[in-house]
Amino acid sequence: MKPASESELSEMIRGARAFLIQGGGTRRIGQTVGELLETSALAGVELYEPGALTLIARAGTPLAEVQTILAAERQRLAFEVPDLRKLLDREGTSTIGGVVAANASGPRRVQVGACRDALLGVRFVDGTGAIVKNGGRVMKNVTGYDLVKLMAGSQGVLGVLTEVSFKVQAVPEAEVTLMAERSLPQGLADLRAALGSPYDISGAAWIAGRAMIRLEGMAGSVAYRAGKLRDLLAFDTAEADWSAVRDVTLFAGRPGAVWRVSVKPTEAAPLIARLGLEAVCDWGGGLVWLLDPTGTADVRAALSGNGHATLMRTLPGAMSVPVFQPESLAVAKLTAGLRAKFDPRGVFNPGMMG
Amino acid sequence: MDMPIPNAAILARKSTIVARLRGVLPADAVIFDPAETRAYECDALTAYRCAPLVAVLPRTTAEVAAVLKICHEEQIPVVPRGSGTSLAGGALPTADCVILGVARMNAVLETDYDNRFIRVQSGRTNLSVTGAIESDGWFYAPDPSSQLACAIAGNIAMNSGGAHCLKYGVTTNNVLGVTLVQMDGTVVEIGGPWSDAGGIDLLGVICGSEGQLGVVTEATLRILPKPEGARPVLVGFNSNEVAGTCVSDIIKAGILPVAIEFMDRPCIRATEAFAKAGYPDCEALLIIEVEGSPAEIAEQLTRIKAIAMQHNPVEFREAADEDQAKRIWLGRKSAFGAMGQINDYMCLDGTIPVSALPYVLRRIGEMSTAYGLDVGNVFHAGDGNMHPLILFDANKPGDLQRCEAFGADILKLCVEVGGCLTGEHGVGIEKRDLMSVQFTAADMEAQLRVKDVFDPAWLLNPAKVFPLNITASRRAG
Numbered sequence: 001m002k003p004a005s006e007s008e009l010s011e012m013i014r015g016a017r018a019f020l021i022q023g024g025g026t027r028r029i030g031q032t033v034g035e036l037l038e039t040s041a042l043a044g045v046e047l048y049e050p051g052a053l054t055l056i057a058r059a060g061t062p063l064a065e066v067q068t069i070l071a072a073e074r075q076r077l078a079f080e081v082p083d084l085r086k087l088l089d090r091e092g093t094s095t096i097g098g099v100v101a102a103n104a105s106g107p108r109r110v111q112v113g114a115c116r117d118a119l120l121g122v123r124f125v126d127g128t129g130a131i132v133k134n135g136g137r138v139m140k141n142v143t144g145y146d147l148v149k150l151m152a153g154s155q156g157v158l159g160v161l162t163e164v165s166f167k168v169q170a171v172p173e174a175e176v177t178l179m180a181e182r183s184l185p186q187g188l189a190d191l192r193a194a195l196g197s198p199y200d201i202s203g204a205a206w207i208a209g210r211a212m213i214r215l216e217g218m219a220g221s222v223a224y225r226a227g228k229l230r231d232l233l234a235f236d237t238a239e240a241d242w243s244a245v246r247d248v249t250l251f252a253g254r255p256g257a258v259w260r261v262s263v264k265p266t267e268a269a270p271l272i273a274r275l276g277l278e279a280v281c282d283w284g285g286g287l288v289w290l291l292d293p294t295g296t297a298d299v300r301a302a303l304s305g306n307g308h309a310t311l312m313r314t315l316p317g318a319m320s321v322p323v324f325q326p327e328s329l330a331v332a333k334l335t336a337g338l339r340a341k342f343d344p345r346g347v348f349n350p351g352m353m354g
Numbered sequence: 355m356d357m358p359i360p361n362a363a364i365l366a367r368k369s370t371i372v373a374r375l376r377g378v379l380p381a382d383a384v385i386f387d388p389a390e391t392r393a394y395e396c397d398a399l400t401a402y403r404c405a406p407l408v409a410v411l412p413r414t415t416a417e418v419a420a421v422l423k424i425c426h427e428e429q430i431p432v433v434p435r436g437s438g439t440s441l442a443g444g445a446l447p448t449a450d451c452v453i454l455g456v457a458r459m460n461a462v463l464e465t466d467y468d469n470r471f472i473r474v475q476s477g478r479t480n481l482s483v484t485g486a487i488e489s490d491g492w493f494y495a496p497d498p499s500s501q502l503a504c505a506i507a508g509n510i511a512m513n514s515g516g517a518h519c520l521k522y523g524v525t526t527n528n529v530l531g532v533t534l535v536q537m538d539g540t541v542v543e544i545g546g547p548w549s550d551a552g553g554i555d556l557l558g559v560i561c562g563s564e565g566q567l568g569v570v571t572e573a574t575l576r577i578l579p580k581p582e583g584a585r586p587v588l589v590g591f592n593s594n595e596v597a598g599t600c601v602s603d604i605i606k607a608g609i610l611p612v613a614i615e616f617m618d619r620p621c622i623r624a625t626e627a628f629a630k631a632g633y634p635d636c637e638a639l640l641i642i643e644v645e646g647s648p649a650e651i652a653e654q655l656t657r658i659k660a661i662a663m664q665h666n667p668v669e670f671r672e673a674a675d676e677d678q679a680k681r682i683w684l685g686r687k688s689a690f691g692a693m694g695q696i697n698d699y700m701c702l703d704g705t706i707p708v709s710a711l712p713y714v715l716r717r718i719g720e721m722s723t724a725y726g727l728d729v730g731n732v733f734h735a736g737d738g739n740m741h742p743l744i745l746f747d748a749n750k751p752g753d754l755q756r757c758e759a760f761g762a763d764i765l766k767l768c769v770e771v772g773g774c775l776t777g778e779h780g781v782g783i784e785k786r787d788l789m790s791v792q793f794t795a796a797d798m799e800a801q802l803r804v805k806d807v808f809d810p811a812w813l814l815n816p817a818k819v820f821p822l823n824i825t826a827s828r829r830a831g
Contacts, residue, residue, distance in 0.1 A: 149558020
């Protein structure tokens with residue numbers, strides 16, 4: 001089904017059945033069943049004000065279309081949307097609503113926050129068919145509860161997004177990457193030192209034996225900060241492809257389960273050592289991607305509550321492990337309560353998120 | 355301002371309730387003498403006052419849980435209170451409520467520079483969070499203008515902003531985790547010292563929920579290394595419209611100042627008379643602050659100057675040293691005090707799309723004439739967060755009501771041009787009855803359902819945020 005308007009979508013939802021909600025199907029994780037409900041007909045950029053750094057698009061708008069429109073004004077989505085198609089072995093066209101539903105955020109998160117931090121407003125249809133708006137198009141808005149954040153990353157279980165609005169960012173005039181060959185523990189220590197400096201880092205990753213730091217901004221400022229950090233950490237200026245970090249292409253096409261783990265940066269190296277798995281680290285160690293060739297590692301046990309792990313890709317025939325980190329009893333109760341209120345008949349992505 | 359009629363049965367049980375609360379708290383933490391509960395009769399929205407039944411001042415999460423458990427069993431409304439600096443009446447009591455003040459919970463629990471966070475008890479004041487880490491070169495970014503007094507608990511409840519959030523974001527963008535005590539006494543940990551809590555973003559909806567979902571007792575906050583330096587410039591214009599266009603051009607050019615503040619002529623004149631900061635007598639002025647090393651500051655200011663000069667400013671004033679920088683900020687920081695010298699004032703904080711600025715200022719001017727009340731505008735221009743200060747005389751019969759009607763018209767105008775009722779102060783009681791201007795019944799129903807989940811009995815700060823007629827059936831149940 002491909003509703004072309006909110007009212008059409010609302011009608012469809014009122015007819016009781018289970019839906020598998022899909023933007024472009026490029027980044028969905030987790031098991032779910034139901035009739036395919038595609039948002040691709042709810043498409044188009046509705047408002048773009050470069051001078052106010054705001055953009056409103058219907059949820060099914062292809063991400064690429066949003067990016068093209070922004071690029072024409074030398075602007076962008078600051079949170080650097082990962083393209084996980086290769087990693088997850090998917091095809092399709094990523095939509096802006098799917099990006100929001102997954103709260104998809106890349107390396108620049110250490111500087112500008114996640115997708116949810118750039119999201120100003122949403123419209124969605126809930127499980128009763130009610131059309132709901134929250135937030136808006138202005139940068140500061142504390143009017144009523146912030147359901148915008150609630151919807152970001154909710155994987156479609158609370159409602160079907162129909163419209164999203166963002167704060168966007170001007171593309172900086174200069175970008176420099178500093179790099180050094182480093183062991184994992186030393187590399188992550190250097191990244192933490194950089195993030196603890198006043199030099200406004202926009203990327204801090206460790207991949208394949210190299211630590212990488214990104215600086216962006218005005219040319220003079222970038223040169224100044226790069227000089228300071230080169231001296232501080234003994235890194236060199238290098239050409240770098242941050243999309244490899246963003247999209248975790250190192251693990252694409254290779255057999256094994258893939259985990260995405262959020263931890264305190266100082267706990268990344270010990271965790272990886274305990275598990276003995278190949279890793280890519282982003283966010284200065286705050287985000288760890290793990291490749292588990294046999295699909296047998298107990299990542300959550302190794303974490304022992306100090307963070308959380310999502311199983312992004314499983315091995316065919318592997319033991320059944322929950323994709324999303326099981327929540328504490330009190331949190332799970334609240335989450336279940338919200339789902340029951342927003343989707344009382346359980347029609348959205350049944351089985352998703354536990 | 356309507357508030358629910360106090361529950362006579364609760365009032366009658368006062369001594370039992372006090373006894374139960376004294377059973378779980380030290381004697382000095384339970385305030386019930388009417389002479390003393392008056393200290394909690396209002397917050398910074400002083401036009402409305404009502405002493406609570408009891409005020410409690412717990413020191414730990416366990417004490418908060420014990421208090422809430424009792425209040426839940428007794429079915430008593432609870433109004434959480436940080437430092438009582440809300441401009442929206444967020445901490446206004448009802449006569450049958452328990453005020454739960456977190457002011458005594460002010461400890462720093464953990465500081466971790468390697469992982470860039472601090473964990474504090476929620477009663478700690480905003481500025482003293484930075485105070486605890488400043489000497490090591492770190493700071494906590496959100497900076498509401500009441501930061502000397504306001505508590506982190508209140509900042510989280512209202513999702514507070516500040517002048518510098520243009521670059522660093524507001525409270526919700528800087529909170530990593532909280533310890534939340536639910537109305538039934540359940541203690542729940544949400545998020546933690548890592549990015550992304552996983553699952554549905556409960557933390558996101560707790561920030562800005564105005565104390566209606568639970569009581570935050572501890573918070574893990576993102577901290578940042580202090581920039582090397584900061585410097586403001588002052589730019590004066592002979593038209594609001596041109597000043598607005600200048601703001602837009604700076605943003606569009608990709609320059610990200612940490613703050614862009616705007617003052618209009620009535621506000622400039624009042625401020626000059628009060629603080630004598632030496633501001634030019636012009637229609638509009640901007641204070642733009644940038645950060646970085648001396649060379650980085652110079653680079654940004656050169657660009658800003660080039661853009662500003664295209665708009666023929668009447669003045670472009672740079673700060674050569676720290677003292678001159680302070681003088682540039684002096685007037686802006688005295689603006690509220692200056693307006694207060696002239697008369698009583700009401701401060702609104704509706705937000706508008708930056709492009710609507712000239713139109714909105716013109717309309718506010720017209721309304722000011724129609725209502726016969728003066729208004730000065732000072733606001734965070736980079737993000738469209740207005741702060742119209744409407745002057746009135748509280749001792750003059752009818753003036754407050756006229757002022758409130760004027761304020762309501764301004765906020766309706768903000769919504770009409772695509773903005774919102776409140777950008778950083780919160781709804782409280784002040785904007786409660788205007789919610790239906792911005793939201794449909796379905797929009798509000800979705801929000802009420804969130805409270806149904808966290809606080810099914812509707813006991814936490816129940817008479818705030820939403821129009822009373824909409825919440826009546828829930829509050830009664």
